[in-house]
Amino acid sequence: MFDKFITEDAREIVDTVARALQEALPLDRLSRPDGGLAAETGFWPELLALEWPGVDLPAAIGGSEAGAWTETGIFREFGRHLLSPGVLAVTLAASVAQEGGLPDLARDILKGQVSPALAVPLANGWAGVIGTGDLLLLAGEGGLSLHRTRPEELATAWAFDDTLGAARIRLDPATALTSLPPSAQSRLRLLRLVAAMQNGIAEATLTLSRDHAATRQQFGKPIGAFQAVKHLCADMAVRTAAAGALLGEAALDGADISDCAAAAMTASTAARDNASATIQIFGGMGFTAECPAQLYLKRATLLELVVGGKEGLQDEMLAA
Amino acid sequence: MQGQTQEDHQFREEVRDWLAANVPRDRRPAEAEAMRAYDMAWQRRQWDGGWAGIGWPAEMGGRPLSLTQRFIWYEEYGRIGAPRPGAGFIGLTHAGPTLIAKGTDEQRDHHLKPILRGEHVWCQGFSEPGAGSDLAGLSTKGEIDGDHIVVNGSKIWTSYAHVADYQELLVRTGGGEKRHDGISWVICDMRSPGIEVRPIRTMSGEMHFNQVFYDNMRIPLKNVVGGLNNGWKVAMATLGFERGTGFVIAQIELEREVEQLIALAREGTDRRGRRLIENEAVRAGLATMRAEVRALHAMSNAMMAETARDGVPGAEGSIIRLFSAELNQRIYRFAQELMGPGLVAPDAEAEHWGLGYLNSFRHTIAGGTSQIQRNLIGERVLGLPRG
Secondary structure (H helix, E strand, O other): OHHHHOOHHHHHHHHHHHHHHHHHOOHHHHHOOOOOHHHHHHHHHHHHHOOOOOOOOOHHHOOOOOOHHHHHHHHHHHHHOOOOHHHHHHHHHHHHHHHOOOHHHHHHHHHOOOOEEEEEEOHHHEEEEEOOOOEEEEEEOOEEEEEEOOHHHOEEEOOOOOOOOEEEEEOOHHHOOEEEOOOOHHHHHHHHHHHHHHHHHHHHHHHHHHHHHHHOEEOOEEHHHOHHHHHHHHHHHHHHHHHHHHHHHHOOOOOOHHHHHHHHHHHHHHHHHHHHHHHHHOHHHHHOOOOOHHHHHHHHHHHHHHOOHHHHHHHHHHOO | OOOOOHHHHHHHHHHHHHHHHHOOOOOOOOOHHHHHHHHHHHHHHHHHOOOOOEOOOHHHOOEOOOHHHHHHHHHHHHHHOOOOOHHHHHHHHHHHHHHHHHOOHHHHHHHHHHHHOOOOOEEEEOOEOOEOOOHHHOOOEEEEEOOEEEEEEEEEOOOOHHHOOEEEEEEEOOOOOOOOOOEEEEEEEOOOOOEEEEEEOOOOOOOOEEEEEEEEEEEEHHHEEOOOOEHHHHHHHHHHHHOOHHHHHHHHHHHHHHHHHHHHHHHOEOOOOOEHHHOHHHHHHHHHHHHHHHHHHHHHHHHHHHHHHHOOOOOOHHHHHHHHHHHHHHHHHHHHHHHHHHHOOOOHHHHHHHHHHHHHOOOOOOOOOHHHHHHHHHHHHOOOOOO
């Protein structure tokens, strides 16, 4: 439903992004040993030069002010093409730096001179980092904050998604470069962009499942002819439609925190459930590392945690 | 909603004012004739106010509003909690629109205005004991005898048949190679000799469900709509209307129900004396339902705007329908659990939710089961092969 109301200009930009990603970062890259984060970060200079991460950020910090619809559409493509949450960290760190009164830092981020990573608070002053970087965007219940870090401070941890890597770090709130409350505009942006990436995941897994169900033959017919499989696909379509409709609302002018939370919540559920169903529909293949379904599942799970997890989103939904 | 103009905003004000001044406040009676009278009086009031036949052509007595304005009408209608059409439902959403699309001038002249004025009650005669989801398997026979059709057989799940004046009836009048051939859509006068209506009590205790029996009942051939043996196409045209703007009312009602549940959870306490809203499971349920009713609203908004732009609703209608039916069930199931032991000997509040819970089972069955909806989505939206 998001697609039905996106403006022509925004659609053109989003289509260009989709084509470029298809060419530079096709999904099968992820089944090559060197195709994970390395391949993606190799593409980042170009991505930054094209100003995609700053597409809805102020021109004063190097953004292109193309509007929320364009940004939302682009991040949906990022989700669909399995770009790492690091790309979200770039946009959000720049957004937080700008909103928190650090325009020079915001500019450096958009120029690629700083490498931001997303982090979520753990117990006892620790934070969990997705991937790695020298600037952490900590997204927690207290709001959003930016922290400088050195690589040696990061203690590598088992990575839920081994194409991304993970680390733990002790973070002292007093050392934050800037902190924003949960009501900040950047937090709305975080919710909306996570919703967008989750929509991309929900749509991509629906397409994977549909195509597989229409072609994979067992018992002499496509498995999609069996209602047990067809109905799984129908449920995926329903979840995707619900998430897409709310994404459209979140991209409208004047969308508030509950619009964005509803979008992030519904899209996160859709992305996780669709990815899970895709693993099931692909059967044995679905359980292999080669099948992208598992990566969609892992990304959807991590993205949901970045916006506060289920409980965090529930709080937002019931705040008013 | 997308694309609303200043004119639309003024229209909304006008609708709001009229509804506030005219919506009946007294309780809908349970007894059949009194219920019919209540529903028809409300319809008559809308007619008198110039609000009958929303979306119908002016020459048929209707009010041909733009799609956006129709949507606004139903939104406000739902928001204020106006009574549903009840006994007027089939006339307004099925039979009337079918006659507009396929009826002769004589049929339209005779039937349309009485529907809008709240004078005629219509019921549906589609499903049969042997033809539910598989409607084309219907076997009620219509034999041509001179200028009449002689009907024998039975229809079931016929809401309001016991108070109806007319019925939109599907009968098998011809052989035909395919099952869809040989079906005719006819106007049946419910006072004809040879009709017997037997009530069926539903699981929620309501009595407006019926089985109808036909024993050599005679219908004049001039009552055939859209041509003899062409009834399948006529019926499919009718079913499309139901997926139009009318369901908006139900959606708004669901939104109000969820808000009501949130208010209840903020006031109420659980058996340990804790506020219900502080219970994690309750929070999870309420937050999810609040997001989902919004999603439902957003999906309908999008479909309406798309229909306004492209002229036809997409196959996505079945997605909204399935989502809506199952969401309705989740909401009332949740409400029933929230009532706790209050359900054993309910006060007015618990009675409302208990009844709603029992009635919620209807939504994934009536008008196409959720399993059929999933087939439609799989085959028509996703293009998967038929089994």
